[in-house]
Amino acid sequence: MADLKTLTKYNIVRQDDQLLIKYSDTDYLKDLKPFDRKAIGELKIAYGDKSGEELTKSTYISHPYYAINSLIAKDILSPEQYQRVLKARPVKSKTVLFTIGYEGITLEEYLNRLLLNDVRILCDVRNNPISMKFGFSKNQLENACSSIGINYLHLPQVGIQSEDRQDLKNQADYDQLFKVYRETTLQNTTENQKFILSLLQQHERIALTCFEANICQCHRKPLAEAIVKLDGWAYDLRHL
Template identity: 30%
Template sequence: MELVKNRQKVLLKVIQGLQNKGISSRRAIVKALFLLKEEYFAGNSVKFYSFYPYKQGPFSQLCFSDLRKLNAEGMINDSENMLTDKGIKTANEMDILEADIHHLLGRFNNEKEMLDYVYSKYPSYTVKSQLVSHKKEQEIGFCTIGYEGKDIDSFLNVLIQNKISMVIDVRNNAFSMNFCFIGKKLKQYLNDAEIDYIHMPELGVESEDRANLNSKEDYEKLFLKYRQSLPLKQKYLDTIEKEGNNKRIALLCFEKDVSSCHRREIAKHIRNKGHEVLDL
């Protein structure tokens, strides 16, 4: 694998820095990357990792995916927490964010100090942690969200920070060019984050109806047709209302802009029933 992605170069340098301090831990790797983004603004100079609250604080699926790739290329060990000789040679040839990484790791004597700091400074990322006790309170209500432009980590973070406990996928076909948002894989990610997933293809828009949408007028014609079809789908709308009255749900589709997505019509229906709907 040619390391064309700068984030992977940063990952190697972080592993090397931790290794030089005698720390070999994937948890420490993730926390160091998290602090690089939050306090050294690594995302401003590198297309970087996103994070969401998980079982041991801030977590990144993309980081773990990159660790697997680096292991497959023989740059890190099978435990995915230390560089091999090949990895050390590669890391020594790089200087990306080197000063920031050195300064960050110099602030902590060990992994526990880093973990304690992250948990203290960023409590919003501990809400799913198994290392901190939490009083769980069930939120209720309705939201909508589009995953366009999001990676799986930033998507999950938005859901968790907004206390979503169920995602209702209103795509006609739960397929995506982004593997993470294909129905079965997405359900796995959501369930791991303690978020339920339901696919309601009956509330989707047929692919032929989405063809040749070139103007605002085209979209408005589509949404008018969709709006007129909703009375035939009442049982699915009733299910959404029932779920939102018992937990905090998010209606999911692709488009970032809700005004360009049919979920806006479902949201209008819910609002007309007297409920507030937040577009995330």
């Protein structure tokens, strides 16, 4: 869906009720390798005459996991097929505060990690939620989460200014950055931290997100540790 929106945005295709219509006269198939052209031809034969709902239903039947947060699955599937979707849903009872970075993984893998861990609210703790990586700027990420039933919140108050993150060459540089972060931002954002804890208590499984894959090089670690120290904490902390 995100790829389709991008193609539409740049006037490469337009969409009506049943079809995608290409604006350009360019024959993109000629630029493909024979193997890829053959694969696309086979795909067209198999699915080219199906409607969007038929394609969705086919996907849900073959891969029930992808329908676990769907708002339309119950309407387009038979009762037996819908039961397979319900059985595919991760059921988690423990209250957990997760943290997750998106460095080095695709948006699909990132969303799958959230789904598999039954995350219900994603708290974006970046000060500036803009990313050069596709899918991870604020609006894109919010839309992606919404499409799979996860609520998105941006909490810039607990982030670190971009200019403070320059020239970080080694772990010692990060450690110094987070020392200052603990002494300043975390001291001044207690109410924001309490708000995150209240979200956890209400929704049971929430995640803090930022960029870095290495938790020791991301401020979500000291932020999570500060939340753990608040009165009322009695839960698990897990870094994905």
